[in-house]
Amino acid sequence: MTDSDQATGNTGVSTDLYTRVQQFYARQMQALDGGRFEDYAATFTKDGTFQHSPGAEPAVGRDGIVAELIEFHKRFDGDPVQRRHWFNHVVLEPLDDGSLRSTVYALVVTTRPGGKPLIAPSCVVNDVLEVEGGAVLTRSRQIDHDQLV
Template identity: 55%
Template sequence: MHATATFTDIYVAVSQFYGRQVQLLDSNRFEEYAQTFTADGEFQHTPGVPPARTHTGIIEELRRFNTRFDDDPVQRRHMFSMLNLSRREDGAFDATFYALVLTTRPGGKQPVVGPSCLVHDVLVIEDGEVRNRSRRVTHDHMFNL
């Protein structure tokens, strides 16, 4: 990404980044997914579980989380939408968007929808590439009245 990139250029690059990132996650390519974060990146996706830090920590957390599917063959699809992107004073970007997870099991059954989440990312441009510095996922069903 060039230093003269417009906000529109950055928005398009971020949208492309998310398309690639989510496909890595849904394909269980955790090592490649972790590489979409900065070296000191932070990833918090499960309520009550401390954030994973660094590429190694993110990979370990995703492997741990996905053991729940060891005896339950599923295809999960993360659907990201309604991206709101804004520049921070430090040059990074705040990205907030909705995420729905669709879980499909073999046998032609209908997908299960959920959870519904709000995702808060801090993105940076490193060596011309978009990277996650941090991700915090909040689950809609965990809200307090």
């Protein structure tokens, strides 16, 4: 891919594939925000990795991802909080092995009853996605928090 291709948005990814990835992210984030951690983990490959907190070791495999999410969300026990993950500005780049590098801007919106939405953190999500047939799965995810850059 040339610099001109990148500048014009010609990344070698079809509109159909781009749309499928956006739909994938929408379903994945709704599972996470709905507390359906098993469904969220099922969007990763069996040996997928998930690193969401700065400095933390990545969770490995679907069971590891579920355990990490349960542990992380204990901080909200007894707190009637609703968190929403907003993914936008998705850039997809084909890799030589047939997978995709995905770079996404993400905001997390936290709302409590009667309160105003709080937007934090602002992040960049760095994924490697595998696409086989109609299925999209996350092979790896590393999240970089903007406030730490």
